[in-house]
Amino acid sequence: MKLFLKKSLLSLSLSLAVAMASPKAVVMDFGAVDTLQALDATDLIVALPKGNLPTYLQSLDWSHAEDSGGMKSPDLAKFKEMPIDLIVISPRLGNQVETLSEYAPVLNFTVDSDHYLESVSENITQLAKLADREQAADRALKAVTDEIAQIQAEIAKSDQQALVVIHNDGKLMATPTSGSAKFIHNFLGVKNAEKMPKEGRQAADLPYLTSVAPDLIFVIDRSAAIGSTPMDQEQVEKSLIIPLNEALDKEVKMVYLDPTLWYLSGNGLISIVKEAQEIKAALKE
Structure with missing residues (x-):
C-alpha cells in the first residue's frame, strides 16, 4: 500500500x-x-x-x-x-x-x-x-488521553509545589519554563513553586531555593543521561537539602527522575505515560 x-x-x-x-x-x-x-x-x-x-x-x-x-x-x-x-x-x-x-x-x-x-x-x-x-494510533491515543486525565485529576488534589532543576557537570540549575517544566506544571498540573518563572536558567543554590520554598525538587540529570559523571545525590542532600530544610523549617523532598527518559526521550505514546506516572508517584510518596 x-x-x-x-x-x-x-x-x-x-x-x-x-x-x-x-x-x-x-x-x-x-x-x-x-x-x-x-x-x-x-x-x-x-x-x-x-x-x-x-x-x-x-x-x-x-x-x-x-x-x-x-x-x-x-x-x-x-x-x-x-x-x-x-x-x-x-x-x-x-x-x-x-x-x-x-x-x-x-x-x-x-x-x-x-x-x-x-x-x-x-x-x-x-x-x-x-x-x-x-486505527491502532487512534486507540492508543485515547488510552493515553484517558490515563493522563486520571493522573491530572489525582495531581489536582495535591497542594505540593515543585521546582524543576537540571544537573549538568556538578551544577544545579532551576529551569521553571523548560519543556520538561511545562509538561509537569502546565500539562500535568503540578503547582509551580516559582511564582514568577522567567525564561532561561537560574542557579539552584541555597538562597534561591530558600526564596522559592518548594515542597518538591524534580531533578533531571543531564550528565547521567549522556554518560558523564552523575549527580552525587548524597552530597547534594547534605550540602543543599538539609540546610534548605533548616532554613524553611519543613522537609523538602528531592526527586531524582529517570534521566534517560526525561532528557533523551519524551513525547511518545509510551514515554508520555511513563513520565506522568513518575510524577504522580512522587506526589504520593
Missing part, C-alpha cells in the same frame, strides 16, 4: 507530500521510536542512535537496525549506504535539516509545549499514517 506522508519541517515552516511504499526510516527521536514500538511498527526503523538508548528501550531487540550515530552527530556516511525513505529528528537536529534532507525527507518530531496534547497527537498521527497504523 502506498502511503502519503506529509513531511513537516516545523522549524523551517516548510512541508511537502512524499509518496512511499514500505517506508524505511532513520529515527533519531526516541519519542518517535517508542511510538512506533507502541504501534508494533519498529520494523520500519532501519537505524537509530543505539549509543544513546534510554533505559526503557534497552530491553528491546534492535539487531535489525543500524546505529545511526549520536543524537546530535548522525553518521552521515552510513546514511549513504542505507535505503532511507524518511528521517525523523528531534529539535536537537533542527539546525541540520537541510543537510539531512539531502538523504531523505525529514520529519521534525518537535512539540509545542504550550499546546502539548494537540502537538503530540499530530506527531503521533503522522507516524501512524506512515506505518499504516492509524
Whole structure:
C-alpha cells in the first residue's frame, strides 16, 4: 500500500507530500521510536542512535537496525549506504535539516509545549499514517488521553509545589519554563513553586531555593543521561537539602527522575505515560 506522508519541517515552516511504499526510516527521536514500538511498527526503523538508548528501550531487540550515530552527530556516511525513505529528528537536529534532507525527507518530531496534547497527537498521527497504523494510533491515543486525565485529576488534589532543576557537570540549575517544566506544571498540573518563572536558567543554590520554598525538587540529570559523571545525590542532600530544610523549617523532598527518559526521550505514546506516572508517584510518596 502506498502511503502519503506529509513531511513537516516545523522549524523551517516548510512541508511537502512524499509518496512511499514500505517506508524505511532513520529515527533519531526516541519519542518517535517508542511510538512506533507502541504501534508494533519498529520494523520500519532501519537505524537509530543505539549509543544513546534510554533505559526503557534497552530491553528491546534492535539487531535489525543500524546505529545511526549520536543524537546530535548522525553518521552521515552510513546514511549513504542505507535505503532511507524518511528521517525523523528531534529539535536537537533542527539546525541540520537541510543537510539531512539531502538523504531523505525529514520529519521534525518537535512539540509545542504550550499546546502539548494537540502537538503530540499530530506527531503521533503522522507516524501512524506512515506505518499504516492509524486505527491502532487512534486507540492508543485515547488510552493515553484517558490515563493522563486520571493522573491530572489525582495531581489536582495535591497542594505540593515543585521546582524543576537540571544537573549538568556538578551544577544545579532551576529551569521553571523548560519543556520538561511545562509538561509537569502546565500539562500535568503540578503547582509551580516559582511564582514568577522567567525564561532561561537560574542557579539552584541555597538562597534561591530558600526564596522559592518548594515542597518538591524534580531533578533531571543531564550528565547521567549522556554518560558523564552523575549527580552525587548524597552530597547534594547534605550540602543543599538539609540546610534548605533548616532554613524553611519543613522537609523538602528531592526527586531524582529517570534521566534517560526525561532528557533523551519524551513525547511518545509510551514515554508520555511513563513520565506522568513518575510524577504522580512522587506526589504520593
